[in-house]
Amino acid sequence: MGDLHAFQSSFAEALLGEATPTAAWATQPGFAVYRNTVLAACIDALAANYPTVRSLLGEACFADSARVHARASPPASGVLADYGAGFARSLTHFAPAAELAYVPGVAALDRAWTESHLAADAPVLEPADLQSLGPLQLLESRLVVHPAARWHADAAIPVATIWRRHREQLPLADPLAWHGEALLLTRPRDAVEWRQVEPAAAAFVDACSRGCRVSEALERVEGETGADGFASWLPMLVRAGAFSKSDAP
Secondary structure (H helix, E strand, O other), rough: HHHHHHHOOOOOOOHHHOOOOOOOHHOOHHHHHHHHHHHHHHHHHHHHOOOOHHHHHHHHHHHHHHHHHHOOOOOOOOOHHHOOOOOOHHHOOOHOOOOOOOOHHHHHHHHHHHHHHHHHOOOOOOOOHHHHHHHHHHHHEEEOOOOOOOOEOOOOOOOHHHHHHHHHOOHHHHHHOOOOOOEEEOOOOOOOEEEOOOHHHHHHHHHOOOOOOOOHHHHHHHHHHHOOOOOHHHHHHHHHHOOOEOOOO
16 A cells, blocks of 8 residues: 555656656656646646636746646646636745736635535525514524625725626726725526625625624624625625525524
8 A cells, every 4th residue: 555655646746746757657758748738737727717817917927827836736636627726825926926916816716706606506595584584583693605605805905806807808998996805706596696795795704604693793894894884785695695594593
């Protein structure tokens, strides 16, 4: 078993390592072709899973960043549609993109889209379900976040606008207000949907995902961003499909 594990480790290193492999089996001509094919498949998968980052960086720069990531974090399974979970983090250490502070956040949103797309199906909490609760019952209830709901907030960078402009092919010439933003992604039906939300709304969903009751989630939001507007953005979150059900006392 030890010999097998050692061989598997050396084989993986030979496939995606930077150095030219020296083992006898790795010097065969066919292995070089296989090595290039595997690396190209990883780069292609990252390009498919991070289209907005690819658009921002350009083909050559993106391919370089994807190559670095693939060698450091090879796929853990054959499902390449889910590959690249740590790509946003690796971009923070990729020197050519260092001056583009918004790129890791945009990558996080590309990843959020993939996770929302691949998440399990579940029922969606309907507005009528919430309206049936009294005020005190609502505060003591737990809103169960939908498996396909994802959210990302940045305190200083308008990553939501940058991401949306590329995804929706909106004009890029308009002046960009440089301030923090949040984006919510949901899949209430077949397709992933997204909308910009108040940072407080994203913080509320995050607190609910950690098992907080509504009252506890509001306390957390109040301490972080302020809960002003709760009466307007809670119905919006429900209509967007952010929750699957309410566990009311």
